[in-house]
Amino acid sequence: MRTSIATVCLSGGLVEKLESCAAAGFDGVEIMDADLVAAVESPEEIRALCARLGLTIDMYQPFRDVEGVTDDEFQDTLRRAEAKFTVMDRLGTDLMLVCSNVGTASIDDDALAAEQLGALADLAATHGIRLAYEALAWGRYVNDYRHAWDIVRRADRPNLGTCLDSFHILSRGDDPSGIEQIDGERIYFVQLADAPVLDMDLLSWSRHHRLFPGEGGFDLIGLLGHIDRAGYRGPISLEVFNDTFRQTDVSRTAAHARRSLTWLADRTSEAEHRAQDRLPAAQQARGIDFVEIAGQDLAPVDELLSQLGFSFGGRHRSKDVRLWEAGDARLILNEQRRSESCVLSAIGLSVDDAATASARGELLGAPPVFRRTYAGEHELRAVAAPDGTEVYWSDAGAEPAWLPEFVGGSLAATPLRAVVDHINIGHPWQEFDEAVLFAGAVLGLTPEPVEEVPGPVGLVRSQVMRSADDVVRLAINVAPPTSPEPPRHVALACDDVLAATRHAKAAGAALLPVPANYYDDLEARFGGTMDRALLDELRALGVFYDRQGAGEFLHVYTQAVGGVFFELVERRGGYDGYGAPNAPVRLGAQRRVAAHR
Amino acid sequence: MRTSIATVCLSGGLVEKLESCAAAGFDGVEIMDADLVAAVESPEEIRALCARLGLTIDMYQPFRDVEGVTDDEFQDTLRRAEAKFTVMDRLGTDLMLVCSNVGTASIDDDALAAEQLGALADLAATHGIRLAYEALAWGRYVNDYRHAWDIVRRADRPNLGTCLDSFHILSRGDDPSGIEQIDGERIYFVQLADAPVLDMDLLSWSRHHRLFPGEGGFDLIGLLGHIDRAGYRGPISLEVFNDTFRQTDVSRTAAHARRSLTWLADRTSEAEHRAQDRLPAAQQARGIDFVEIAGQDLAPVDELLSQLGFSFGGRHRSKDVRLWEAGDARLILNEQRRSESCVLSAIGLSVDDAATASARGELLGAPPVFRRTYAGEHELRAVAAPDGTEVYWSDAGAEPAWLPEFVGGSLAATPLRAVVDHINIGHPWQEFDEAVLFAGAVLGLTPEPVEEVPGPVGLVRSQVMRSADDVVRLAINVAPPTSPEPPRHVALACDDVLAATRHAKAAGAALLPVPANYYDDLEARFGGTMDRALLDELRALGVFYDRQGAGEFLHVYTQAVGGVFFELVERRGGYDGYGAPNAPVRLGAQRRVAAHR
Structure with missing residues (x-):
């Protein structure tokens, strides 16, 4: 052509x-x-x-x-x-x-x-x-x-x-x-x-x-x-x-x-x-290999992950990089970057053929990312998204080939067993279409309908892009022009969000406080068909709730550390959304926390 | 109510x-x-x-x-x-x-x-x-x-x-x-x-x-x-x-x-x-009394006004304020302000009843402006527009009551005889509706249809508000969100813009250069019905041209000084616009000049 x-x-x-x-x-x-x-x-x-x-x-x-x-x-x-x-x-x-x-x-x-x-x-x-x-x-x-x-x-x-x-x-x-x-x-x-x-x-x-x-x-x-x-x-x-x-x-x-x-x-x-x-075929992601957070001083993230129930997975043997694990969810903390605030800087995807995925990315104009690799280390293939977020591909296998490079991790059992449910990438408003095209063309993801959520400082537009089998769900969020770039977050799916929340609170994790009015409203909306004990526990723990047909969604947020926060989610009965009706309450709560810092 | x-x-x-x-x-x-x-x-x-x-x-x-x-x-x-x-x-x-x-x-x-x-x-x-x-x-x-x-x-x-x-x-x-x-x-x-x-x-x-x-x-x-x-x-x-x-x-x-x-x-x-x-009646402006430019060091504006053919009208007897005049056009340079760049800071309007105008403005929620006034000085009534631009009212008369407070002006004849044709006030994009309401409700101006002009860094939206008899024309311009606030300008109408431009060029005024392609296009558009000599002179002088039916518009721009520039305009045969078709060319030329500074 x-x-x-x-x-x-x-x-x-x-x-x-x-x-x-x-x-x-x-x-x-x-x-x-x-x-x-x-x-x-x-x-x-x-x-x-x-x-x-x-x-x-x-x-x-x-x-x-x-x-x-x-x-x-x-x-x-x-x-x-x-x-x-x-x-x-x-x-x-x-x-x-x-x-x-x-x-x-x-x-x-x-x-x-x-x-x-x-x-x-x-x-x-x-x-x-x-x-x-x-x-x-x-x-x-x-x-x-x-x-x-x-x-x-x-x-x-x-x-x-x-x-x-x-x-x-x-x-x-x-x-x-x-x-x-x-x-x-x-x-x-x-x-x-x-x-x-x-x-x-x-x-x-x-x-x-x-x-x-x-x-x-x-x-x-x-x-x-x-x-x-x-x-x-x-x-x-x-x-x-x-x-x-x-x-x-x-x-x-x-x-x-x-x-x-x-x-x-x-x-x-x-x-x-x-x-x-013809391009090399788009590689369907088989799983999220890791999510990387970068910054000068990531000690507060170490602490928060530990409180959430992640286990320390070790330090990389040649780089200033640490690993945290909770079941299949792996978070990499990278202190090699000079950015002052911590940011969600990279995503690792496991695919059938990493070489093909990166060849396709480069043909689609995504610049390859260089990372210094020492002898015996696994060489990951990566390209940079237009906003600078790096995307790494590795061949799908029983466990990531790079995992053995991390040494000195904890041998204790991980209190939290989780998998990355979705990743929410905030962008300035003018990057929306570019980010959607990149996720579709390079990552092979498919768009869901756009949601617009009224936040306290304007409408937030959210476009989820997902892989065919839902193992990768990437939410592209843009804030209104007058707002700073929204923080990014990683949502971790687990089997029992209430237990995980109790654990995190007991460990001292700073969770996002949810207003009592929210639970009064929840009772008004769902009280006719909802177990009273569940409602009381949601309220006591500060967990959000949503429902679609027979599906239920329980989710809770940490407070932000720099430009990043975490969410624990539990999907029941085939719930397929992201709790959008709760987003205005969450955005309001985040704004209050930020104002009091 | x-x-x-x-x-x-x-x-x-x-x-x-x-x-x-x-x-x-x-x-x-x-x-x-x-x-x-x-x-x-x-x-x-x-x-x-x-x-x-x-x-x-x-x-x-x-x-x-x-x-x-x-x-x-x-x-x-x-x-x-x-x-x-x-x-x-x-x-x-x-x-x-x-x-x-x-x-x-x-x-x-x-x-x-x-x-x-x-x-x-x-x-x-x-x-x-x-x-x-x-x-x-x-x-x-x-x-x-x-x-x-x-x-x-x-x-x-x-x-x-x-x-x-x-x-x-x-x-x-x-x-x-x-x-x-x-x-x-x-x-x-x-x-x-x-x-x-x-x-x-x-x-x-x-x-x-x-x-x-x-x-x-x-x-x-x-x-x-x-x-x-x-x-x-x-x-x-x-x-x-x-x-x-x-x-x-x-x-x-x-x-x-x-x-x-x-x-x-x-x-x-x-x-x-x-x-x-009921509010006190809106006071139709009878004329523009003055336009004020404020900044720490306005010497470059003094120079530019002198080159355009303004006469020095004197220094205020108690304030660090200077007057320049060209016929009925009066510009006040106010160095009492601390703003580093020079800005178009105030507009003076003559009305039948200044006290009523300011009472109306205050009832419409516009804060009154305080200016120190000494014994024997005329007290102007003023309010601040939402963006901080000050609006002064004085009772219409043969000449402004405050004029005698300026002393030591030049006695030589003014080379330029002009009147303020329109004032163009740039705003950040989100102030548009507020500015339109203020101009309508407080200043009694009526909106013309909105124009959108494609500029080199996005669409510029322009809304002219005018008084019933056209003596006041205020253009509210907003730039796209990613752009800095657009500069403001004063357009001065005179009888012979070609002569005024020759004078200004001879005096060394830095006018905005217009690309040759513009004149080739002008010839393509109007060559069939336009005097060849006029076309040549427009090209030689760098003057813009527009036509609406039998009406013609000749206009030329100075380069910007800080956040302000000037335009000389000549309306022939009842031309009633502002040369909007030329705006993309003007915006491109301004961007080139700014890039080379």
Whole structure:
């Protein structure tokens, strides 16, 4: 798949955008007229820069208000076009996007539209330029891709074709199979955008909420199948208008965009028999090998883990790294990092084939992580997620191959037997879509529906990504823009959360205090069908409770240590959620604790 | 008007919310169930706190899933309700909001709904509690206020009435005049929210985009008229779910909310003959008296103003303040402030009655500004806008009364004759609605449609507020969350911007460089109907150009000095805009200049 991207997807000036597109590995770009107009560099400089960067200029766009206008207006259109064709000559590009008329069209007449587009194409031909006519979803008279193609056929010029944009087709719910009726040679360009399924006016949806492929609800793989069967062999380009991507770091967003196309090419390659676009297979996680917490001084975390019932698993024989274990849950405390506060810094996943997993990650643009390894030590493969969190893969086995490197651990039985239930990774709000794409494309996880929870300082958005068999559940949480980055946490599943809580409290663990009003409310909500003794014990221990059908969820939180806290959970009767109804109470309690520090 | 507010409108914990509501001057509150549940304080403490703060608890809300359910479900509903009635007893409040059923309703039967609501009301009566039944716009079977009232009438209980919420009525486009058919004694509560006119699903619109009265597109004054004529005499309460207000400072948002009701009460008081709610009349600005720039060292501003053709108007005889004049445009440079960067700190408006203007401002919750005034000096009346910008009023006259306090000015003729065309005030994104309400309610300005401009680091939102005769035009600009606060600027209108630009360039003023591509585009857009010599001169001088019908706009920008820059503008043929199509080019150029400093 040849990849391209419209410069309008990215923040910054045109030169920064082009440099970032090249660094991210795009083959070409669509240059947005407005981006060139605002640039201080001449078209000749941009042309030369693209040549040096190895980027083709696949299209210049958009040109508007062409068809369905009066003769006088059309004469001015030809004059306007001539000036832009000259700019295109200087840029050295030969394809112009012509959007269906939304504003100035006053005449609903396909014959006239074809005549005017034809005349424009004839003028373009004198510059060796081709025109790609596209139906905007909110075009005045032409808003369906089939209608645009019909007008192109009527005009019948050798340099007039159509441009297909996934948003304009799928947002309207149009049947995309009609694409196969279009002559593939006359599909001059394909623009892709994903989008969340929203019920709002098309223009606002398109201008503010488009997403990169894999981040929304559109069936782009199906669409690409139709386009492929029509015979189109040109570039697949991203045109994503999004309020967030307009303001995020240009090189990071370009890498994010490029990852989305690599993922999409892989997903479509099987159906379309394009072996060159295949990635190594996504490796389903078989378990969570470890979770790592890093910081300068992790003694408070040692203490808290010990209070929770973890056993000291030993010190690494060559690094300033410690292991804590509770059944199958393993926590690594890494004091090699210089970060002052402690942070959840890495996740280890066991997979069938670690080498394949990391090869896939690197092909998806995730930088490999280097860790010094001494002779005889197991070499873990790892990549960094866009936010810097490291992901390690090891081949699934009876026990992790790296475990013997830890020495001097406690031989006593572990009071707590647990497994990592889910990991909650807080992000700044603008990293949401990037994190979701990474977890899907690189980690092979599948998104659950997004939850929005009202916290005391704004809405918290949470997207759980999980593996097919639920052994890995990663919650991506974003806080409102005015809030600091939310803390991250590790939830540990055990068989008896009440007993574990009693143990932790007896050991002096600082648990999150839960207000009495919460238990009064719990009684109001579930009192009719809930055992009185259980309710009393929840209240006495400060344990949260939730219910879904026959499933029950008991969970309790520690107070935060730096940027990390822990949760103990117990799932009964197939409960499959995360206690979202309790999140506002938990967030309020955390805020009170933080305020009193 | 008795005022109330739902605690869900504000950020923070329940105690902070209540303290802020009291400080802002609300008479009462609606306590949101979820806010109490998350609070560590007992209902008794909240009751005592409200009593001390002088806040009545007007309603407890919401209670859901009551009507249209099976018998078994309804028995559990009664049990749930009993628990919440007990909480209300402890809080000392006697009114509960019951929302029409959105989720669990399975039976579409008004007789059953009335029977179940009636039974719930009978249980409530044993606690001395009244129920206000409200139709949610997305209720499963009951979503129209007339339908809810019909069910209330059928149930016919002395403690069952209805609650009217402006959003649920106006978002659906329902005719509000039917309110007058409701017995006013049975309207137990009124909740108000404004909202922007959006084309999206009702639930998302309601949950994320409600606004305080005066900030959106609903006719709340008309609605209140119907409610008044129905005979309702209870509190008017705000229930505004808004993603921004959920995260902004609680006391500032409470003051903002209270201001919206003071403004609304004034606007409705005439029609409803409630003299006690009348404010002193808004004073239409007759002119801009001055604009003040403050900072520690303003010498670079002195230099720039001199280069633009301003004359030195003298030094204040008792303060470290200087005056620059150019015709009717007056700029005050105030070095009494300690802010390191220079900022646009104050605006002086001339009005018919300055005392009335400032009295109105103070009644609308704007704190008066104190400035030391010596004997014989003119005492200006001023208030601070929510962001700290000061607004001074003086009685309109031949010349400002304070002008003689400046001495030692230049006697030479002013090279530039100008008038302040508009003032552009940058705000952080979350201050937008607050700034719009302040400009409307306190300054008496009227909003124009919002513009969104794509800048190099995200969309910039701009809302111009103007006086009836256009002498005051205030542009409220907000940048995206990841950007720093945008600089502010003063636009000066003159008769010949080309001559003024030549003068400024000759004097060495640092103007904003405009890229050549911009002029190539200008030629493409307007070349057919534009004088070649004008185009060449615009290009040579770096002047921007825009056109609306027969109107033309020529404008040029200085580079920024600290947080301030200047614009020279010329309006030809009734041009009424601000050159918005040029804003992306201007923003790009400003970013380049800033990057090279």
